[in-house]
Amino acid sequence: MFEVIFLPEGKRVTVPEGTTLMAAAIKGEVDIATICGGKSFCGKCLVEVIEGELSPITDVELKRIPPEKVKKGYRFACQAQVKGNVTIRVPDQSRVGRQRLVIMGKEPPIKIRSNVEKVYLEMDPPTLHDTVADDIRLYAALGSKGILNARLDYRTGTKITEMLRTANWKSTAVVLGGKEVIGIEAGDTRKRSFGVAVDIGTTKLAVFIVDLIDGGIAFADGMMNPQIRFGEDVISRINYAAQGERELGDVQKTIINGINELIEKGLAETGIDRRELYELVAVGNTAMHHLFVGVDTKSLGLSPYPAGLGRAYDIKARDMEIAINQSGNVHVLPNIAGFVGADAIADALACRLHEKEKLTLLMDVGTNTEVMLGSRDGIWSCSTASGPAFEGAHIKNGMRAASGAVEKVRIADDEVSCKTIDDDKARGICGSGIIDALAEMLKCGALDTSGKLVEGHKGVRVTPAGKEYVLVPKEETSSGKEDIVVSQDDVREIQKAKAAMFGGYMTLMRKSGHPTTDLNEIIIAGAFGNYIDPASARILGMIPEVPLDRISFTGNTAGSGARICLKSLDMRREATEVADKMKYIELAAEPVFMEEYINAMYMPNSRLNMFPETVETIKAPKVVRVYVSK
């Protein structure tokens, strides 16, 4: 066994010989970024070796780490194995860190009809001539209030004798779903009732404590999904969990610990008692849902990607070690298939997609983008691998939406002006920034519609690594050492991402039989969407051309959907109805998707007639070639 010390925090971890630094970091809960999940191709886990013996540097490291850094002893944490006691420094760039998390989303007004009912009961204590058992006495009292078929939850049942006597036979029964007594509280507590709504995003975790009496949000907070330790993308986490029951348990425990931590914080801030949290409603994409519930996810990672659990479920909080009332209920919304999961249902519910009179496109943009197209007449859905480019991965100067990220770009008369988050000196570009940048470059002619940087245009320069467009000169950056640029490869990444989204939309449109002109409205959900300029997104052809006033950004509606389902049983019923009605299209099985994907690689699209207004604003050379599958 050897000791690994991580600087600057000074965390010490003891591991057997041969353990990778990444595994040691996971064990010690040291924050090291990884996107590829330890497959050495993302290059985000670069660490500096201060002293100690590690396995020899690998070919892949020699190829990917700049020679001057190799000389200084830099290694990839996922490659270097411990061979003795070592001291490691984790540079800031290799950390996931804190970032701007959008956890709020638009919530429709609903009538509260929660699953939690509180009934105040006054009972006569037993006497020698009335020795009726405590539970039967309780059921009789509940019966007199119209609750006829409730039964005590096991844990609550074991405490009944003490609870009724402590309360001096004046108590409030907490009844779940009209059928299960999950609490007996002293006195009249009918005014206090709380629940928890959770949105488990691949990247972020949002937790809300909701007042089930007035519907208000008592507490809201978010954190990075701590499962990021097992890989930034879903497939890395599925692969980690697929190694065995223990590993699956690790991944599950990690997210539950994260949720419990936020709940703990909420209780401390609000003075609510843990036992007053009677229910928790969770949503997430199918993989996040399964890893939260603890469902074996091997099959989710393999074609044809069916969900293990498709229906809504109620699970005892104590079975999952969720830190609410241990007799309480964890409700998970239904999943559809592939990545169209409970979060998509939540989005649809919160955005009332199933009530729209006219055809509406709802996209929840993330590493996987869920695309739903429909109205009250029916909903088609698919999931498309838009990739992490919008979150800054695979982008030369990409970064998440954190301080110093370029989030808005305007190019006027070939002069670039950038706005950064928190108005810090620029450190990189986040998703909304790169969308703006590309749209502006198209408009000014620095980029052609096929995605080629136009040589000779002001700002475009040629380097040995290829063409790039300078957004922020180095003297204006935080490091002061390197320009922040959009590279030709970056453009390709964004083209692929937006083509995936638009291809998904068009496939659904064609499946639905509607002409594209039927589309009336676009709703963009997801943490990322809030900061996108809709005009820029339209210019890129991420979304179809509808009037700007019919494009809305609703934020984290997955969280909103979780909250309304927590507050209303009617919403849960609707969730099941939406799930039952939603038609799922597996894009891998649709040749049409490839055709639409290729056409959507052009900006806005090779079918220029679909973007008549946009085309007017683009100065760039219009290089297009329409592809039609046989």
Added chain:
Amino acid sequence: MFEVIFLPEGKRVTVPEGTTLMAAAIKGEVDIATICGGKSFCGKCLVEVIEGELSPITDVELKRIPPEKVKKGYRFACQAQVKGNVTIRVPDQSRVGRQRLVIMGKEPPIKIRSNVEKVYLEMDPPTLHDTVADDIRLYAALGSKGILNARLDYRTGTKITEMLRTANWKSTAVVLGGKEVIGIEAGDTRKRSFGVAVDIGTTKLAVFIVDLIDGGIAFADGMMNPQIRFGEDVISRINYAAQGERELGDVQKTIINGINELIEKGLAETGIDRRELYELVAVGNTAMHHLFVGVDTKSLGLSPYPAGLGRAYDIKARDMEIAINQSGNVHVLPNIAGFVGADAIADALACRLHEKEKLTLLMDVGTNTEVMLGSRDGIWSCSTASGPAFEGAHIKNGMRAASGAVEKVRIADDEVSCKTIDDDKARGICGSGIIDALAEMLKCGALDTSGKLVEGHKGVRVTPAGKEYVLVPKEETSSGKEDIVVSQDDVREIQKAKAAMFGGYMTLMRKSGHPTTDLNEIIIAGAFGNYIDPASARILGMIPEVPLDRISFTGNTAGSGARICLKSLDMRREATEVADKMKYIELAAEPVFMEEYINAMYMPNSRLNMFPETVETIKAPKVVRVYVSK
């Protein structure tokens, strides 16, 4: 911290200063007998101090331990506190030990209709064009077999993806109560289905593994109830558990460990897989039921002794850490009140008391005797503290039914002949032996009907401690040192015990409004009953005088009742019906009981006309005084 070594087993236990030897023994699971639960009045926990320092001998020890033993260093384990490292020898007499346990009982024929349904399903695997979730696919397959509303249990749900694929989509679903899927097994396993029936007696624990297909008993075994470590009587255990949640947990864990141990043994002997045990049905008196389920029992120990849980309950096996299928179900039968618990319901069911055309008396004889009087027209019940005299406690030479216990006594021409268990040399008298002895002594005139030993009668001798009757002269005993006798005090103990039983019966009879002549049949249940001579019991007036051919001994029908409820949902329904219909009489609230108790102190009774046949057989002086309450 000091070390206590228990000889001869050599068990070492480390405890803080001031710990009693009894507490150290409990911690080390060393078998030391206690009846009083550490209150120093039973004198069963005598141990020999080999070396080491203990707290000074107490007054109560000086009074109760013979001086020669005090000199040799004998102490009561419940009194002596550790003051240094000590070595203790636990003599055989101070151990609970192994003993004859009657675990079988009469079982009525029933139609099997178990709660466990196995359904063989062949499903189509998902394809890119059929991405229906695994659970919905399963529900559809179940629906095609007529099971429409089943839902996956949480733990089973987390394994569904793996289970269906391992089974290559040909699997057997295990459905509980038509509504919960608790297993998905590879292939067609419809022929294998098992459950566990458990009878938790105050003294003994019986476990049966039952084949739910053919109804056969695959395994049956018993052990002493390991809770005996917390006191032989129920009140001692309730008092121990009442100290706090941890102590209640200790007592619960102890009985569950005992059950799990027997299950383990059964699995090893039968080759059944633990996951094939889908259900467990448990019965016990109210206190045993509550301590098993983990219900706070403080109120059970206090007048008016109401049960905490009166209804039947279904509890997840994993919630109770019962070692059957973790998704399986633990079903506990309903309780009535006081000590009339799930075991009494089980007795009534197994003996079909609720179907009798004529008035029948059913008594389950134990430390507490449950008395039920009734027919298909209704059942009255009560519980009476018959005490542990029939189990050998409070009897000078009393012992449990183990090798060497006198179990049959005949006195002919004033010559005593005794039969011992296993025909060993006599070590003491067990319950059936003492009943026989008193009946024979009455018949031969050595005892009068008021319970006085008749001075001058052959075999009756006067000692400084009082009169006694010699059953086995010392030269015929195993020790060879002391005669085995029935003392005047022993007679009193038996009088009190049988008066309690008969008083209970008469109270019910009077409450029911029936004349005593309506009684048609007597059923004696309980481990102890099997060996009683009904004629002797009748002579003593333990039971009323009905023809001997209408007196039956059914053994452990509590266990039988558990088995039939395991095998049949109809029986569970009947159990609830019986519980709902059974009228409970709390004897503490009935002045009539005291009157009947006093009259029943006479043998057979002060109302001699109630025992016309018996009276004919008694040579003893008929000393009676009828007591009538005002």
